[in-house]
Amino acid sequence: MTDAGAPGFSNRTGRPPGRLITLASRFVPGIRRMQEQIExxxxxxxxxxxxxxxxxxxxxxxxxxxxAQGVGASTPESGWVGRLLPLLAGWRLVNLSQYGARVEDVLDLQLPAALRLRPRLVLCLVGSNDLMQPRHQDGVGDRYARLLDQLPRGAVIGNQPGTYAAALQVNGLIDDAVERRGLVLAELRDARTRHWHGKLASDRFHPNDRGHAAIAEVFGEALRRR
Incomplete structure (x- = not known):
């Protein structure tokens, strides 16, 4: 990690925000506030x-x-990962997530960097940027299947709360991998993380503090089961 401890890795994908997001941030204060959190x-x-x-x-x-970066929360520590720190007392926690990351970024960059560190525990939540953008949906099932096959046994994997076709496909793959490979499911189809009224940040996409707290509750329960 360049200047961060894991050789060859950065918490930035190096890709600029999309043109629509960049344009919208000029005119919509809520989107601009979220963009200002990235760096x-x-x-x-x-x-x-x-x-x-x-x-x-x-x-x-x-x-x-x-x-996992905590974007949308009032501080990085108020994101779902930061909220798990008390539960992981005595552990070291390294967050290799990246704003805008897609499944291929986890496959090609984050997971190899993680495995070089020889972790005892891996937590993974990814897919929104693939599933919410039609141009990235093509082949997402194949990419997700590869990711699930490469995650270490006992890794905690969050699924998708959506009920549209691409999300259902990914969730089917996750359910199979949990059964077949001994992964641990963080069940985001739970009512706490399927219903987002009052839980969204000002860009109406990222969770706010309440939304991140709900995700943390689900991951915390998965960690206790593990």
């Missing part, structure tokens, strides 16, 4: 990752996108 939240996790890797103790690595 400081990535920098927060890079500093924290460096400190965690300098310590000793069992290691937990988080893989994912802007949700």
């Amino acid at each position: 400081p939240y990535a920098a927060f996790w890079e500093r924290r990752n460096r400190d965690e890797l300098a310590r000793s103790g069992p290691l937990c690595v988080v893989l994912g996108d802007s949700l």
Whole structure:
């Protein structure tokens, strides 16, 4: 991780936001506020990752996108990953997530970097950026199947709360991998994370503090089962 502790890895994908998001951020304050979180939240996790890797103790690595960065929450620590820290007392937590990450970013960048660190525990939540953008849906099932086959046994994987066809396809793959490979499911089809009234940030896409708290509850329950 360049300047963050895991060699060759950065908490930034290097891709600029899409043209529509860039344009919308000029005119919609709520979207602009979320865009303004990207850089400081990535920098927060890079500093924290460096400190965690300098310590000793069992290691937990988080893989994912802007949700794992905490975007939408009032602070990075108020995101769903930060809210798990008390439950993981005694563990080191390294967050390799990246804003805008897609399944291929986890496959090609985050997971290899994670495995080089030899973690005892892996948490993964990814797919929104593939499933919510039609141009990225093509082949997402194949990419997700590859990811699920490469996650280490005992990894905690979050599924998709949506009920549209692409989300159902991914969830079917996840359910199969949980049964077949010994992964642990964080069940985001739960009512707490399927109904988002009052739980969305000002861009109407990312969770706010309440939404991140709900995701953290689901992952916390999965960790206790594990």
